[in-house]
Amino acid sequence: MYTLVIYDITDDMLRLRIAEACKEFGLVRIQKSAFLGRIDFQRRKGLRHRLKEVLGNNPGNIQIFLICEADMRFREMIGEPTGYEEEGIMFL
Amino acid sequence: MYTLVIYDITDDMLRLRIAEACKEFGLVRIQKSAFLGRIDFQRRKGLRHRLKEVLGNNPGNIQIFLICEADMRFREMIGEPTGYEEEGIMFL
Numbered sequence: 001m002y003t004l005v006i007y008d009i010t011d012d013m014l015r016l017r018i019a020e021a022c023k024e025f026g027l028v029r030i031q032k033s034a035f036l037g038r039i040d041f042q043r044r045k046g047l048r049h050r051l052k053e054v055l056g057n058n059p060g061n062i063q064i065f066l067i068c069e070a071d072m073r074f075r076e077m078i079g080e081p082t083g084y085e086e087e088g089i090m091f092l
Numbered sequence: 093m094y095t096l097v098i099y100d101i102t103d104d105m106l107r108l109r110i111a112e113a114c115k116e117f118g119l120v121r122i123q124k125s126a127f128l129g130r131i132d133f134q135r136r137k138g139l140r141h142r143l144k145e146v147l148g149n150n151p152g153n154i155q156i157f158l159i160c161e162a163d164m165r166f167r168e169m170i171g172e173p174t175g176y177e178e179e180g181i182m183f184l
Contacts, residue, residue, distance in 0.1 A: 001163075004096075004157065006098055006123060006126050007123075008123040008124045008125070008126070008173075030155065031098060031099070031100035031153055031155065032100045033100070033125070034098050034100070034155070048168060048170070051170050052170050055170055055171050058171075059171070059172065060171045060172075061123055061169070061170070061171045061172060061173050062169070062170040062171055063122065063123065063126070063167065063168070063169050063170075064167065064168040064169075064170075065096065065157075065159060065163070065164075065166075065167050066163045066166035066167070067157060067159055067163055068160065068162075068163055070160075071093075071157070071158045071159055071160055071163060072157075074157075074158035075155065075156065075157050075158070076140060076155070076156040077153070077154070077155050077156075078140070078143050078144050078147055078153070078154040078155075078156075079147050079150075079151070079152045079153045079154055080151065080152075080153060081100075081153050
């Protein structure tokens with residue numbers, strides 16, 4: 001199973017902390033505000049807990065999707081990454 | 093099946109046109125740069141075609157995910173929408 005995290009957060013510092021949490025729990029950046037990875041239930045649970053902790057009562061929205069292998073085969077991509085290569089953006 | 097479109101586009105006008113294409117093909121905004129909806133294969137094909145057309149050779153990245161009903165049950169949300177209510181942001 002894949003875990004996809006997308007977020008919509010205006011505060012730069014908070015957004016950075018969310019990105020760092022995603023990396024720490026084994027996800028890889030696929031867009032400016034999107035991370036993807038194959039992590040197990042325990043890590044996903046830990047990640048969810050951390051994201052809640054980091055966001056706290058600040059404005060912002062984070063959504064976590066679970067995507068199975070079968071569905072992931074239908075993933076499609078249009079265009080190229082937009083300048084996040086230096087941060088290690090990857091297309092899993 | 094659900095279709096999730098996430099995009100990473102810096103040009104304001106282009107981003108707006110991508111959002112409009114998503115709406116036109118039946119998706120609903122769930123974040124600033126994310127749309128979701130239950131659309132059939134033909135509409136998804138049409139949407140993909142339109143998104144390619146709109147992005148053209150401009151810099152930007154669009155990713156389309158297919159998510160089945162079973163996986164969608166595990167979707168999780170942290171925080172609240174951040175000021176897109178006026179545009180009709182919805183949590184399907």
